[in-house]
Amino acid sequence: MPFIIQLTRRMWLTDTVFELAFTKPNRLTWLPGQHIRFDFAGADRDYTPVSLPGDPLIRICVRKTGQGRFSDHLSRCPEGERFKISGPHGHFLYHPGETLDVFVGTGTGVAPFVAYASSGVSGFILLQGAKTFDELIYRNLLEPNSRQYVPCISRAPDAGPVFHGRVTDFLKNRLPPDYYQFYLCGREEMIQDAMNIIDDKFSDAKVFFERFT
Structure with a gap:
């Protein structure tokens, strides 16, 4: 089902990563870890909310790459768009489950784990990958x-x-x-590298994954 949302706030987390907040339609709901799909110039762009469906705003985390038209647009478009x-x-x-959970996320790939933790999930092992210490977002x-x-x-x-x-x-x-999930x-x-090591x-172990390009 299509919805129209409006940008209300941009907050820079690092030199290249920022968080956006949007208005949340009353009928839109999701489960932690699911994503919403933006229609931009006829192309789809998926982002996992770091916010929960009960929160007043939809919040997503975006990296400005300099090569992605949509991420660059989101980094500079005005509030209200x-x-x-x-x-x-x-x-x-x-x-x-009964096994120990291991979360492995790099860059903005920690977004679903932020949603999990915000929903009350705890007691996991988290491997958070970043280029520098300052990029350990959330x-x-x-x-x-x-x-x-x-x-x-x-x-x-x-x-x-x-x-x-x-x-x-x-x-x-x-x-x-150990026995992990x-x-x-x-x-x-x-x-792919992680899957080869796990295998x-x-x-x-059980493995769940979400990849992005």
Whole structure:
């Protein structure tokens, strides 16, 4: 079902990542981890709300790439601009179980985990991948809700207790054997590398994933 929403606020989280807040239509609802679909110039763009359906606004997290027309437009369009969306879409939902949950997210791929944590999910292991320490967005929400929070920094050494390497490096070399349920969200390359490691090292694990380009 199509809806019209209106931009109310833009907040920059880093030099390249920002959060947008939109008006929320009364009839629009979703489950944490699902996404809404924007219709922009005849093309679809999907974003997972970091907000919950009971919140007064729809909030999404966007990275300005310099190569994406829509993300660049969102980074500079004025408050009050209207957008056509549909939803909810997707099935990247949280499934409570007896095994230990491992969330693996890179960049804005932590958005569904923010939604999970906001809805009350806790006690998970989170591997959050970023290039620098400053890009660990939403850490203040994710870390307190986690059983173990592992910031994985892939570039220059930064201050603080972090794992210097990619999330897949931690999966391969540091995550101990156990029965896990994995949730992966990020780019195709990370998803594929993580799946190969899980198949080899944690063959009994359940895996749910959401990829973006």
